[in-house]
Amino acid sequence: MHIVDRRLNPSGKNLANRQRFMRRAKSQIRKAVHESAGSRGIKDADEGGEVVLPAQGVHEPSFRRSGTGGIRDHLLPGNKEYIAGDTIPRPPGGDGGGGSEGSPDGEGEDDFRFALSRDEFIELFLEDLELPDLAKRRVVNADAVVFHRAGYSVSGSPANLALNRTVRNSLSRRIALHRPKPEELQALRDAIEALDPSEDAKRAALEEELARKQRRTGIIPYIDPLDVRYRRFESHPRPVAQAVMFCLMDVSGSMTEHMKDLGKRFYVLLYIFLKRRYKNVEVVFIRHTHQASEVDEETFFNSPETGGTVVSTALEEMQRVILDRYSPDNWNIYAAQASDGDNTASDNEKTAALLTKTILPECQYYAYLEVGRDAEHFPPGFIRRDSDLWQTYTAIIRNGAPMAMRKVGHRRDIYPVFRDLFAKKTGAEAAAE
C-alpha cells in the first residue's frame, strides 16, 4: 500500500478548461457582467463575483427520453394504503407516479451560476475600451532593466563561458596552424616501433619528424586564451508607462452630495481603467470654489466648502502641479473634471484660453462630466439652456481638441457614459474625428 500526499500538487489544473468554458460562453458572460455591473455599487466594481448565465447556451445535449407521454411504470418505496388494482389520480403538474422523479441526469436545468475572479470580471467589464493616445512611454528609474543576449565577447565571467563557441574557435585555429593530431603522433611512434633495427637512416628521419611534430604540439596549445569567448548580455532599460490622473471637482455650494457621488463614481471607473493599462498610476485631487487647492482623497470628497465658482483656478493649480511634479515628457496625463456647469461669467474666457493654450496640449485626454440633479434628468429631446461651461467647452471641442464631455444625471448613466467615452474607435470613426 502506498500513501501519496497530493495536496501539494500544483493547483489550477482546471484552469485551461475554465478558460475554454469562458471563451465558449463569452457573449453570455459579457452580458451578465454588464447587467451585474449596473446593480452593484461602483466601489465593488472591480471585485469579482457571481454572475448568472442562462443554462441554454452551455447546454450539453444527449439522446434521452422525454419526461412526458407514453406508458411508464414506477417502483416506489413506502406503500401504506394501496392495494393492487387501486387507481390514483394523476398528480397535478407532475408526470411522476406520486413521487418526484429526479431529472434523468441528476442535473437541474436551472440558470447556471458562475463565479468570476476579479481579473476576469475587470477584463470583461472594460473589454473593448481603449485609452486614447497611449503611446507615450518613458523610462522612470534604473531598476527596471532587462538583459538581452547580444552576441559574444572576449571577456566575461566564467559562468558565462560560451563553450561551443570557444571550442569552435580552438578547432579552426588548430586546423589553420596545422597542429598535429594525437593520432598522427601515435602513427609515427607505431611506425618507429615497427621498423627493422637495420633501417637506421629511416628511423632517424622518422624520429626527427616525430620530434618536430611534438615540438609543434607544444607550441600550439589546444585551447588558447585567444579562443575563449563569453556570452554577452546587454542591458536595456525597460520602458515603464506611467500615468497621472487629475481629478478636478467643483465643490462650491451648488454641488450637492448626489453630484459629488456621480463625480466620484466616474473617477473610480477611470482609475480602474488606467490601472489596467499602466503599471504606475498616480492620482491628484484638486478641488475648487473661487480658489483651488490640491487635497487628499478624504478631503476631496467629504469636507464641505463654500464660495463662488471660478474654474480657471483649478486649471491653474493643475498646471502648477504638472510643472512641479509631472513633466509631460515623462507622464501620460489624464484629467477628469466634474462640475454642475456653473462658472463665473467673467471667467469663461480665461478658462477657455488656459485649456487650449496650456492644459490640453499636455494632456492625453481631458474628460468633462457635467453632473445634474437626479430630478433634473430631463427626457431626451427636452430643450434646456446649456450651462456656461458646456457652452465654453463646446467651442473648444469644435476646434478638435483631445477632449470629450458628457452629461450625467443618474448613477445608472455613469457606466454607459464611461464606455461611450472610451469605446474603441473603428478606423473610420477615428479618421472622422
Add this chain to the structure above:
Amino acid sequence: MSSTLIRTERPLFEGADWEFGTIQRCHDEIEKIALKEMGLDVYTNQIEVIGTEQMLDAYSSIGMPLFYKHWSFGKHFSRNETMYRAGMQGLAYEIVINSNPCISYIMEENTAMMQTLVIAHAAFGHNHFFKNNYLFQQWTDANGILDYLEFAKDYITSCEERHGEAAVERLLDAAHALMSHAVHKYPRKRAADLRSEEKRERERREHDEKVFNDLWRTVPGKENARHDPTAAEQRKALLELPQENILYFMEKSAPRLAPWQREILRIVRIIAQYFYPQSQTKVMNEGCATYTHYTIMNRLHEKGLLTDGAMVEFLSSHTNVVFQPEFDDRRYNGLNPYALGFAMMQDIERICTLPTAEDKQWFPHIAGCNDHMNVLRDVWANYRDESFILQYLSPKLVRHFGLFHVMDDADEPNLRVEAIHDERGYRKIKQALARHYDVSWNSADIQVVDVNLAGDRRLILHHRALNRVLLDEKDARLVLQHLADLWGYNVLMKEIDPATDAVLKEHAASPRPGIVRIEPAA
C-alpha cells in the same frame, strides 16, 4: 503476553486528528480483516490524500486523475465549485478509480474515523468489486487505463496544435453528445487491450507516412468502381448495419472525416465503454462496498481498535448513507442504491445464516448454507444489477421497503397500482424493479439502420420508442445536428412504435460546415 494483548487492543486512533501513520495502521488492520476474514481479493492499494480543489477537479473529469481538455469540464468544475462554496452541496469523502494499482482519493478534511471508513469502503469494497466482477473483467482494462488516458490527453493536445482548438472542440462537442450511444452492449471479438492502442495508432501513422507518395494525387481517378448497385442487404452487411454504437459507426463509416478526427471519436468511445460497467452495477457496487465497510468497522470495534465514540460517529454517518426516504417524503429522489444494495447484501447474509421457511422456499440453494461470504463473493463476481435483483430480491425486503408498482399510461386518466408487497406481487415487483436497472430498458434504443453510400448518402436512424415514450425533442434535434455535422450529409431519425412499427415522429438535420467540408446540395 498480557502486554501484547493490551497493545493490540489499543484503539487505532483517538479523536478526529490523523496523520499518515494513522492511515497506514488503519489500512493494515482493515487489510487483515478484509483478506483473512472476508476473503476479499483486491488490487494493490494506492491511497492519495487530496484537498478540496483537487476533489472538485476530479469531479469535473469524471473522477479521472488526468483527462483531456474541454470546456464542459470547466463548466462542471464551476458549477460544483459555486455550489460547494455556497454551501449547497457537500463533497464526496472519497473517489476510487478502477485501475491497477487501485487509486483511492481521500479528502484531507475527513476525520480519522472517516478515513478508516473510506479505506474500508473504497480501497477494499469497491476495489474487490472492480477486480472480480465479470463486467469489469470483460470491458475494462485496469492495467492500461491510466496509460490510455495519458495517451488520449497527449493525442488531443497534439491535434489542437495541428488543427486548432476550435476544430477539436467542435468535434468533441459532437462526440460528447453521442457518448450515451457509444458503447458496444455485447462483447465482440475480445476486450480491447488499451496499452496496445497507443502503439497501434503510432504504427498506423508511421505506415501512412512511409507509404505516402505525392504522385498518387496526380493519377487520374478510377472509373466508377462499383458497376452494379449492391443489394440493400449486402450493403447493410458490409457496413455492419443495423448498428447501435453510433460513434463507432461514425468512426468507421463517416465518409468525410479525417483520420485524426476518427481517432478522437475512438478515444471518446473507448472512454464511454470503460464506464459502461459502472452504470450497470451501481446497486451492487455500492452494496458491496457498503457491506464491506459495515462488516469491517464492526469487526474493528469488536477487536477494540475503534473507540466507542468513533463507532457512534461511524453509525451516524453510515445511517445517513443508507437512508431511504419514502415516496411521499419531500426528500425522495428515487431508490437509493446504497440503501438497496446494502439491504440486499445483509439480507443474503441473513438468508444464509438464519433462514425462515419463506427463504427456504424462495432461495433453496443458499438458505441456511452458513457460508455467507462465499455466496456474497460469488454474487459480486457474477451478477449485474438487473440479474442480481431478479435473483436475490427477497419477499422480506419487498415488505421492508414497502415497494409497490405504479403504471402511468398517458392515455388513461388515472395511474394504476399494478402490484404491492403481497403474495401475488413479489414476483411482479422483482421483475419490474430489475427492469429499471436494465441498460437496454433505460437508455433509448437508437440504431443506425440504413445509408445509401452510392446515392445521396442520407443516414437513417430508428428510435424504437419503448412504450411509446419519445425522445426529448429539443435535445434530440441538437444531437442530431451534431450527428449530421459528423456525417457530412443529411440525417433522418424516425421514432417508431415497436409494437406496430408505426412512425410516431421524424426529425431531420442537415450538416453545417465546421467539422467536415460540406458539398453544396445539388
